[in-house]
Amino acid sequence: MEKRRILTGITTTGIPHLGNYVGAIRPAIEASRDPSNESFYFLADLHALIKSHDPKRVDESRRAIAATWLALGLDTDTSVFYRQSDIPEITELTWLLTCVCSKGLMNRAHAYKAAVQENEAEGAESGKTVDPDKGITMGLFSYPVLMAADILMFNATDIPVGRDQIQHIEMARDMGQRFNHIYKGQFFTLPEARVDDEVAVLSGLDGRKMSKSYNNTIPLFETEKKLLKLIRKIKTNSLEPGEPKDTEGCTLFQIWQAFATADQVEYMRKRYEDGIGWGDMKNELFELINEQLKEPRARYEELMNDMGYVEEVLQKGALRAREEAAPTIDRLRKAVGFGSFA
Structure with missing residues (x-):
């Protein structure tokens, strides 16, 4: 059976939180253990510069995210694990794709449209003329x-994404098809978005989606004391102990489901029916999460104090990634007319 090639990147602008773990890191590591998959995982540090011009923040995030993947058990012998910025072929491919990508396609990108709409709303509110492309x-x-270059560089077949990211995979397909058409060859495999509706999207401290943008996250490897303190901050309603509680829409129960076994989920569902107090629920949730993260947390702390080892792992990953990328970019250079004169 032909292997599927899975590719996942995490932008290095923050410290991994429970939502990152449940929604991306845990399922990616599980997929990497499937012998029918080839797994490519990378630190998207070039993407980080779009969101942050703070070098200290970017550097700290790169270190934390690399250590997180390794602490959680990513097997770098069976997976290719690398920093995006260590693969110069990716930036060269970005330019080749830029030259076949229509501006109209980029005009429709969700992030760009959202930024324009924000500027237009500011103008409407102030009554002043605001450049729609401001900032x-x-x-x-x-x-x-x-x-698209991240994906097409390695001819990835499966890209795990949330529904809000499907557009980007469609754009990558569009650019790959366009390049294949213009230069008359099958240079790129066209990727497919893989949306797993079973993967949880966690709510944060305030009930909204857990996100750095909302400042409502629970960092994955906080100390036990801080983890308990943050869990106790999770917003709940005013129902008293003894009053039956609804699991639907409850942030605490949702997080419990993401970490619990099926039996543990049913146990807690019964506890809700019996009117568990919010304080007791938060304490039980802490115990559940802390037990699962105790060993990875210790390993994470070891790795954060041994960046030489982490660097060695990433350098080996970069060599493996470039072994794939170099012949691909050489073929693409020849396709566009950049072959040697000799």
Whole structure:
């Protein structure tokens, strides 16, 4: 059976939180253990510059995310694990794709349209003329091209994404098809978006989606003391102990489901019917999560104090990634007329 090639990247602008773990890291590591898959995982540090011009923040995030993947058990012998910025072929491919990508396609990108709409709303509210492109960099405008290069560089077949990211995979397909058509060859495999509706999207402290943008996250490897403190901050309603509680729409129960076994979920569902107090629920949730993260947390702390080892792992990953990328970019250079004169 032909292997599927899975590719996942995490932007290095923050510290991994429970939502990142449940929604992306855990399922990716599970997929990497399937012998029918070839797995490529990377730190999307070039993408980070679109969101952050703070070098300290980007550097700290790169370190934390690399250590997180390794602490959680990613097997770097069977997976290719690398930093995006260590693969110069990706940036070269970005330019080749930029030259076949229509501006109209980029005009329709969700992030760009949202930024324009925000500027227009500001203008309408102030009654002043506001440039719709105010504050929008070319990085933000054209980052779907970089994302397409990440994917097409390795001819990835399956890209696990949330529904809000499907557009980017369609754009990558569009650019790949366009390049194949113009240069008359099958240079790129066209990727498919893989949306797993079973993967949980966690709510944060305030009930909204857990996100750095909302400042409502629970960092994955907080100390036990801080983890308990954050869980106790999760917003609940005013129902008293002894009053039956609804699991539907409850952030605490949703997070419990993401970490619990089927038996544990049914146990807690019964506890809700019996009117568990919010304090007791938060304590039980802490115990459940802390037990699962105790060993990875210790390993994470070890790795954060041994960046030499982490660097060695990433350098080996970069060599493997470039072994794939170099012949591909050489073929593409020849296709566009950049072959040697000799």
